[in-house]
Amino acid sequence: MKTLIESAAAAKAASAEIARLSAEEKNAALLAMADALEAQCAAVLAANRADMDRERAGGMSEDMLDRLMLDEKRVADMAVGLRQVAELPDPVGEVMREWTRPNGLRIKKVRVPMGVIGIIYEARPNVTVDAASLAFKAGSAILLRGSSSAYESNAALVGVMRSALESRGVTPDAVCLVEEKGHDVVDKLLTLRDYVDLIVPRGSARLINNAVEKATVPILQTGTGNCHVYIDQSADYGMAEAITINAKTQRTSVCNCAETLIMQEGWAEEHGEDLLRALAGKNVELHGDEAAAKYASGMIPATERDWADEYLRLAMAVKIVPDVKAAVEHINRYGTMHTECIVTESAESADYFLNNVDAAVVDWNASTRFTDGFEFGFGAELGISTQKLHARGPMGLEEICSYKYMVIGTGQVRP
Amino acid sequence: MKTLIESAAAAKAASAEIARLSAEEKNAALLAMADALEAQCAAVLAANRADMDRERAGGMSEDMLDRLMLDEKRVADMAVGLRQVAELPDPVGEVMREWTRPNGLRIKKVRVPMGVIGIIYEARPNVTVDAASLAFKAGSAILLRGSSSAYESNAALVGVMRSALESRGVTPDAVCLVEEKGHDVVDKLLTLRDYVDLIVPRGSARLINNAVEKATVPILQTGTGNCHVYIDQSADYGMAEAITINAKTQRTSVCNCAETLIMQEGWAEEHGEDLLRALAGKNVELHGDEAAAKYASGMIPATERDWADEYLRLAMAVKIVPDVKAAVEHINRYGTMHTECIVTESAESADYFLNNVDAAVVDWNASTRFTDGFEFGFGAELGISTQKLHARGPMGLEEICSYKYMVIGTGQVRP
Numbered sequence: 001m002k003t004l005i006e007s008a009a010a011a012k013a014a015s016a017e018i019a020r021l022s023a024e025e026k027n028a029a030l031l032a033m034a035d036a037l038e039a040q041c042a043a044v045l046a047a048n049r050a051d052m053d054r055e056r057a058g059g060m061s062e063d064m065l066d067r068l069m070l071d072e073k074r075v076a077d078m079a080v081g082l083r084q085v086a087e088l089p090d091p092v093g094e095v096m097r098e099w100t101r102p103n104g105l106r107i108k109k110v111r112v113p114m115g116v117i118g119i120i121y122e123a124r125p126n127v128t129v130d131a132a133s134l135a136f137k138a139g140s141a142i143l144l145r146g147s148s149s150a151y152e153s154n155a156a157l158v159g160v161m162r163s164a165l166e167s168r169g170v171t172p173d174a175v176c177l178v179e180e181k182g183h184d185v186v187d188k189l190l191t192l193r194d195y196v197d198l199i200v201p202r203g204s205a206r207l208i209n210n211a212v213e214k215a216t217v218p219i220l221q222t223g224t225g226n227c228h229v230y231i232d233q234s235a236d237y238g239m240a241e242a243i244t245i246n247a248k249t250q251r252t253s254v255c256n257c258a259e260t261l262i263m264q265e266g267w268a269e270e271h272g273e274d275l276l277r278a279l280a281g282k283n284v285e286l287h288g289d290e291a292a293a294k295y296a297s298g299m300i301p302a303t304e305r306d307w308a309d310e311y312l313r314l315a316m317a318v319k320i321v322p323d324v325k326a327a328v329e330h331i332n333r334y335g336t337m338h339t340e341c342i343v344t345e346s347a348e349s350a351d352y353f354l355n356n357v358d359a360a361v362v363d364w365n366a367s368t369r370f371t372d373g374f375e376f377g378f379g380a381e382l383g384i385s386t387q388k389l390h391a392r393g394p395m396g397l398e399e400i401c402s403y404k405y406m407v408i409g410t411g412q413v414r415p
Numbered sequence: 416m417k418t419l420i421e422s423a424a425a426a427k428a429a430s431a432e433i434a435r436l437s438a439e440e441k442n443a444a445l446l447a448m449a450d451a452l453e454a455q456c457a458a459v460l461a462a463n464r465a466d467m468d469r470e471r472a473g474g475m476s477e478d479m480l481d482r483l484m485l486d487e488k489r490v491a492d493m494a495v496g497l498r499q500v501a502e503l504p505d506p507v508g509e510v511m512r513e514w515t516r517p518n519g520l521r522i523k524k525v526r527v528p529m530g531v532i533g534i535i536y537e538a539r540p541n542v543t544v545d546a547a548s549l550a551f552k553a554g555s556a557i558l559l560r561g562s563s564s565a566y567e568s569n570a571a572l573v574g575v576m577r578s579a580l581e582s583r584g585v586t587p588d589a590v591c592l593v594e595e596k597g598h599d600v601v602d603k604l605l606t607l608r609d610y611v612d613l614i615v616p617r618g619s620a621r622l623i624n625n626a627v628e629k630a631t632v633p634i635l636q637t638g639t640g641n642c643h644v645y646i647d648q649s650a651d652y653g654m655a656e657a658i659t660i661n662a663k664t665q666r667t668s669v670c671n672c673a674e675t676l677i678m679q680e681g682w683a684e685e686h687g688e689d690l691l692r693a694l695a696g697k698n699v700e701l702h703g704d705e706a707a708a709k710y711a712s713g714m715i716p717a718t719e720r721d722w723a724d725e726y727l728r729l730a731m732a733v734k735i736v737p738d739v740k741a742a743v744e745h746i747n748r749y750g751t752m753h754t755e756c757i758v759t760e761s762a763e764s765a766d767y768f769l770n771n772v773d774a775a776v777v778d779w780n781a782s783t784r785f786t787d788g789f790e791f792g793f794g795a796e797l798g799i800s801t802q803k804l805h806a807r808g809p810m811g812l813e814e815i816c817s818y819k820y821m822v823i824g825t826g827q828v829r830p
Contacts, residue, residue, distance in 0.1 A: 016747070016771070101792060105781055114803055115773070193627070197803050212608070212631050218804040239826040246828035332431070354821045356431070358530070366520055366824025375829070376820070377516060388529055388612050388817035389633040390805035402803035405791070406769045409781025411654040413661035414790070 004180040004188055008195035011116045011141040014173035019113045019139045021170065023090035026137055029168040033133070034082035036164040037157075041075045047156035048125065055149050067123045068150055078129040078157075081380060085133040088379040091397040092139040108406040113139030115197035117400060118189055119382075120145045120211060122203035125153040131200075132161055132175045134382050138397045143196060145178040145189055155179075190215040198400070202383050220391060220400075222383035224310045225255030225338035227368045230262040230327040230353065232344030237271050239365060240343045241278050246367040247341060249282045252313050255384060256339050256371040259310055260317040262327045268295060268320050276318065284314045291320035307334040324349045328356045335359060337386045339371040339393075360386060360393035419595040419603055423610035426531045426556040429588035434528045434554045436585065438505035441552055444583040448548070449497035451579040452572075456490045462571035463540065470564050482538045483565055493544040493572075496795060500548040503794040506812040507554040521823040526816050528554030530612035534797075535560045535601055535626060537618035540568040546615075547576055547590045549797050553812045558611060560593040560604055570594075605630040613815070617798050635806060637798030639725045640670030640753035642783045645677040645742040645768065647759030652686050654780060655758045656693050661782040662756065664697045667728050670799060671754050671786040674725055675732040677742045683710060683735050691733065699729045706735035722749040739764045743771045750774060752801045754786040754808075775801060775808035 002010070018026075037044070048070040056065060097109040117140045121127045128144055135142035146154040155177055162172035178185060190199060190211055199219045201211035211219050229247050231240045247258035261279075263272055272295035276286060280296065287306045288299040299318070306317040307330070321327045324342070331340050341363040342353040350364045361371045371393060373381025378396030385391045391399035417425070433441075452459070463485040471480060512524040532555045536542045543559055550557035561569040570592055577587035593600060605614060605626055614634045616626035626634050644662050646655045662673035676694075678687055687710035691701060695711065702721045703714040714733070721732040722745070736742045739757070746755050756778040757768040765779045776786045786808060788796025793811030800806045806814035 016773075020770070099792065101790070105785060105790075107791060216627050218633070218802060220804075236826070242826060242828050250829055350823075355435070358431075359819065361820045361822060363822045364824065365826050366822050367828045369829035370520060370822060370824075370827070371820075375516070375520075376522060377514065387633060389635075392818055393820050403807055404774065405776045405786075405808050407776060407778045407781050407785060408765075409779065409785075411651070411657060411780050412785070413657050413782045414665055414784035 002179045004178055004185055005192075005195075007176045007178055007180070008116070008143055008189075008192050010173040011143045011176040012195045014171045014176075015113065015115045015141040017171050018136065018141060018174045019092070021139065025168070025170065026090065026139075027086040029165055029170050030082050030086040030133055030137065032164040032168050033161045034079040034086075036160045036167075037075055037079045037082070037129070040160050041072060044075055044153070044156045044160065045070055045072070047152040050152045051150055060149065064123060068125070068153070070125055070153060074126065078126055081126075081130055082133050085137050085380055088137060088397055090137065091401050096403060103412055104410060105412055106408040108408070109403055110406055111398065111401045112404050114400055114402050116141045116143060116195060118143040118145065118192075118196045118199040118217065120186055120189065120199065120201045120203070120207065122147050122207065123150050125150050125157060127202065128154045128157045129161070130380060131382060132158070134380055134397060134400065136174055138400045140400065141174050141176065143176050143178060143189070145186060148181065186210070187214050190217060193217055197402075200382055220383070220385050220395065221387040223338065223386035224336050225257070225384070225386070226260070226308060226310045226334060226336045227256060227258045227339045227341070228260045228262055228331050228335060229258045229341045229343065229368065230324070230331070231264060231267055231275070232324055232342055232346060232349045233264045233266050234345040234349070235267055235343040236345060237274065240271070241275055243341065243343055243365070243367050244275060245278060245282060247369055248279065248284055248316050249314065250367070250369055252311075255310075256368050257312075258316070258341070258368050260307065260319060260334070262319045262321055262330060263292070264324070264327070265291065265320050265322055268292070279316060282314070284316050286316055286318055288318035289320060292318040310336070324352050328353060332358050337388070338384065339363065339368040341366065341368050360384070417594045419593055419600055419607075420610075422591045422593055422595070423531070423558055423604075423607050425588040426558045426591040427610045429586045429591075430528070430530045430556040432586050433551065433556060433589045434507070436554065440583070440585065441505065441554075442501040444580055444585050445497050445501040445548055445552065447579040447583050448576045449494040451575045451582075452490055452494045452497070452544070455575050456487060459490055459568070459571045459575065460485055460487070462567040465567045466565055475564065479538060483540070483568070485540055485568060489541065493541055496541075496545055497548050500552050500795055503552060503812055505552065506816050511818060518827050519825060520827055523821040523823070524818055525821055526813065527819050529815055529817050531556045531558060531610055532815060533558040533560065533604055533607075533611045533614040533632065535604065535614065535616045535618070535622065537562050537622065538565050540565050540572060542617065543569045543572045544576070545795060546797060547573070549795055549812060549815065551589055553815045555815065556589050556591065558591050558593060558604070560601060563596065601625070602629050605632060608632055612817075615797055635798070635800050635810065636802040638753065638801035639751050640672070640799070640801070641675070641723060641725045641749060641751045642671060642673045642754045642756070643675045643677055643746050643750060644673045644756045644758065644783065645739070645746070646679060646682055646690070647739055647757055647761060647764045648679045648681050649760040649764070650682055650758040651760060652689065655686070656690055658756065658758055658780070658782050659690060660693060660697060662784055663694065663699055663731050664729065665782070665784055667726075670725075671783050672727075673731070673756070673783050675722065675734065675749070677734045677736055677745060678707070679739070679742070680706065680735050680737055683707070694731060697729070699731050701731055701733055703733035704735060707733040725751070739767050743768060747773050752803070753799065754778065754783040756781065756783050775799070
């Protein structure tokens, strides 16, 4: 059993080695991991059963148990994910920009690996494989700290990936599990500046806030999504309904689903009743302000909390505003800088909305549900950033890299 | 006298307004600031004299007093700086990338302002004007927290800039000085996540480490520079001497000057004596390892501390290594990820060095002193980042911006 520092030091030592691997070497190792996962599926499932039995006995909710649970299908999906990451272009070494200065110095801005990426996450064991594969393809070592409830599952998955790396002649320490136990190990990890270049906290608001509070290592915050759909005066009814229903109901447990519907008052006068009936027909519980209440019966009065809440279930807050400006003000006040949508036929309203809403992604006549690495064409993602520094929105391979400048001279000195 | 929160709230409110300004509006305001600084130079100098008198009486060193001191030339230089920033291209609104998905969604990655940038800095009052002008041109509001020793000077400079903004019809809160006094105000600023999007600590290692420890707002670390010059086996003597002398002595108080000289043993055998004599001739105090000692008489034995020290004066550590690999190992162990230089005629050695040294800037046959916004062609810079997240090396206008994705559809929903 390694201590946290030993694991971090191993990852740091490995990072220099894997930074130098070619795309072919990395892809071969990813494919070997996929094959190994399939071959050793039974062992992984046995480890997962140990977690499941312990947590069920400990009183974990069915919902959480479902997140923790692995079966053949879920393990097969992880292998598919690994093969998809192998297909993605290698981000490392790309010359992002190149120019020559008047004194003859040639400057190249080159994408390089981050180094060691730490990830702190909760129950789902598939994150273990997703995150490890992305970090590895991006040339970084990963230090994985999952929840203790999934420890056996994660250890088994990491064991399989490490063996596969070794089989390809790659240091297994490219993928390191935090083995040290104890409540303070997360807090210690958050301050390991000498070993870790970046930490991505993924999970509950509590987990993320703890990372924000205590980290001295730079973090990429994958925050909550209190996303809005704003229906502007000129919106087409059919499009507005389709987008609102999709954004709210297509999947309710994800950060890019919508939580608040904002309608321009003139539009609401004409279509509000229909739209709210359509939502209610999908079993969406509506929490409205006074102006919205007249378009649906039995609406729960919205409180201040409703405007800020990320329901993550079939519930939606409803607000009426006089114009796009008021909608933007509301969104910038209560939103979480994730994804915000306007439905409108007016280019002017759209322009105002897209430019003035402060969010990672702003949609015009498209569902909020498209904020996703695959939907953007990035392939798998390490999460969706809601901070403004470094990476915003879906974080694919390029977003988890750094860069360096290479300056090539012929003996130049500074006058 | 505003409280910190009041100042931060004012900056936040202003940020939405100045994010929308055109390049022409921003440039006109910057030129107005330059004119106002020249016109009100006497008032600025009077304020500076108050700081100087108080600090001289308080026992501030001559060296520090010189940093604090303003005269007509220094104020004129600030005006020149403002006009240079007005000349730079506007980074805001640039479409960095644009593509269309198979479902017809058009995705644009657009550069946007950061929002509110906080800066925590030490004595030099010119930083007040430099930082404010860069943040403003990048469409962000700035919250300035200088040292208390420069308070009157900074307040005068900020007052002049705010009046100039108002004269151009721009909210003066684009440039806010932290007026609240007290020792804990920096620590409070470091946690104002609701108001501040980014904090740049500039100054001593103590100031920066305090920010790293306590910040919950994302920071961009402008760290110390323990930069190395490595002379490889095949290096041309003349070039090696010119670069080493320039990197060490052209200016010793800056983060991109060299602190350690590493020579390949074969090269040192042939040229070490000459190079060390040349350095001694420039009054450079040499601290060498045992192997280096034989090439210069009276060398101070280097201790572990010398390898890590940022001397910032005419002193240099000297180390002998067997090859480029050992040089890279030493640099990655003791360097601060700032700027590292190899002098060599071997493309193979250069390639190994450039790819394996982990630093913001790696130089081949060029002085470390070129790591600078102007030398890179970025114009003025807010500092030189030594972290790997977001921005590395000189931080010009683009580096202090964020981006957002604009997704433009025709009613697409996610299947």
